Amino acid sequence: MKIPFSPPFIDQSVIDQVLDTLQSNWITTGPKVKALEQEIVKLTDSKAAICVNSWSSGALLMLKWFGIKEGDEVIVPAYTYCATALSVMHCGATPVMVDINDDFTIDPAEIMKAITPRTKAIIGVDIAGLPCEYQVIKSIITDPVIQSLFTASSEKQQRLGRILLIADAAHSIGASYGDRASILMSDIGIFSFHAVKNITTAEGGCVCLNLPEAFDTASEYNFLKIFSLNGQNKDAFLKNNGAGWRYDILYPGLKINMPDICAAIGLAQIVKYKEDLLALRKAIALKYDESFRLFDWFIPPVLKDKDRESSYHLFPLRIKNIIELQRDRIIERLMAKGIVVNVHFIPLPMLTLFNDLGYNIKDYPNAYKQYSSEISLPIYPQLTNEQSDFIIQSVIEAVVAEVGLDSMVEPVYTV
Numbered sequence: 001m002k003i004p005f006s007p008p009f010i011d012q013s014v015i016d017q018v019l020d021t022l023q024s025n026w027i028t029t030g031p032k033v034k035a036l037e038q039e040i041v042k043l044t045d046s047k048a049a050i051c052v053n054s055w056s057s058g059a060l061l062m063l064k065w066f067g068i069k070e071g072d073e074v075i076v077p078a079y080t081y082c083a084t085a086l087s088v089m090h091c092g093a094t095p096v097m098v099d100i101n102d103d104f105t106i107d108p109a110e111i112m113k114a115i116t117p118r119t120k121a122i123i124g125v126d127i128a129g130l131p132c133e134y135q136v137i138k139s140i141i142t143d144p145v146i147q148s149l150f151t152a153s154s155e156k157q158q159r160l161g162r163i164l165l166i167a168d169a170a171h172s173i174g175a176s177y178g179d180r181a182s183i184l185m186s187d188i189g190i191f192s193f194h195a196v197k198n199i200t201t202a203e204g205g206c207v208c209l210n211l212p213e214a215f216d217t218a219s220e221y222n223f224l225k226i227f228s229l230n231g232q233n234k235d236a237f238l239k240n241n242g243a244g245w246r247y248d249i250l251y252p253g254l255k256i257n258m259p260d261i262c263a264a265i266g267l268a269q270i271v272k273y274k275e276d277l278l279a280l281r282k283a284i285a286l287k288y289d290e291s292f293r294l295f296d297w298f299i300p301p302v303l304k305d306k307d308r309e310s311s312y313h314l315f316p317l318r319i320k321n322i323i324e325l326q327r328d329r330i331i332e333r334l335m336a337k338g339i340v341v342n343v344h345f346i347p348l349p350m351l352t353l354f355n356d357l358g359y360n361i362k363d364y365p366n367a368y369k370q371y372s373s374e375i376s377l378p379i380y381p382q383l384t385n386e387q388s389d390f391i392i393q394s395v396i397e398a399v400v401a402e403v404g405l406d407s408m409v410e411p412v413y414t415v
């Protein structure tokens, strides 16, 4: 059985929205982007949402907005996708990597140890869709002693008066913290709408602003819309629709706006996200969880705890007491059956760029431990029952073949 890892969700409603955009004769930033931003505000209750052409450019935009520059430090987990750290490096600043918890999210105790007077921001990553321990991180950055270390060197930094909390929410649209969207726990949260994410626009991202009262969200939104389009005071849609040909350039902006043709895909998905698409992901995650809990080699992922609920972006299967090589062999067995799996993530210090810069995986023992036992299984709304049954059976067979029957609670499974 051929089972892809994460195909995009494209039904008739997605096709209809894209066709509608094509037939409207307006394909770049315009009404569909506006509508998608409004849907994101509705879904999350954020103060404002700004769509851009990727998570990566959204992160760069917001770090620049905060005035992050050479000499500054931004704390990131060692266990994430490269973009988290690269966004910091593109500002000339230094990503300070810290280790993670057993639930894959950044370890607040390690954050505490890594804070210096040069720390300007923390980027927490909601790995697999599970929100970080934002309440704990918030209490660290608002602690009077930590706050007194903070040295502001831009107007925004002055206004905030403390370390900025950014959520890398690339995985976590639809996740919750308490009974609200988890993105509300950060000052700035950024979603990715890359093709493999829970909601996609082929390529795209969205910055959610939930800044404290000291900031005027409406004026920040206007500034960021302009800054994300070369710093131009009128976008092409306005110019074309009666605002006149003359424009001005106000800032040295970026060119990272989202086109309507892309927004159309996400717009069709987001209106059926919570009720349909997210619910289907959750059902698959719970099915995997229930099936594997029969075996004591299974390390269950945190899908939900007293504060947090995941967006079920990934199902990070982990197997007890295996080494990296055994994990790789289990992957080979699954691939041989036609099941495409993945590993989230190779810790950054194990990648050439970061290793050459001096980051060493030995400094991040838990990141390595989680990585070496992790396999991300297919999870998406289109996955059929038959396919998930086949995945479950194949995983059990592959694990038993690799680590033996000893690892089972009881010999309940016979092929």
Ligand SMILES: *Cc1c(COP(=O)(O)O)cnc(C)c1O
Binding pocket: 053, 054, 055, 056, 057, 080, 081, 083, 084, 125, 168, 170, 171, 192, 193, 194, 204, 205
């Ligand atoms: C996908 C991803 C990104 C990058 O998103 P893009 O939209 O491709 O820029 C960043 N962080 C994490 C954790 C991701 O998985």
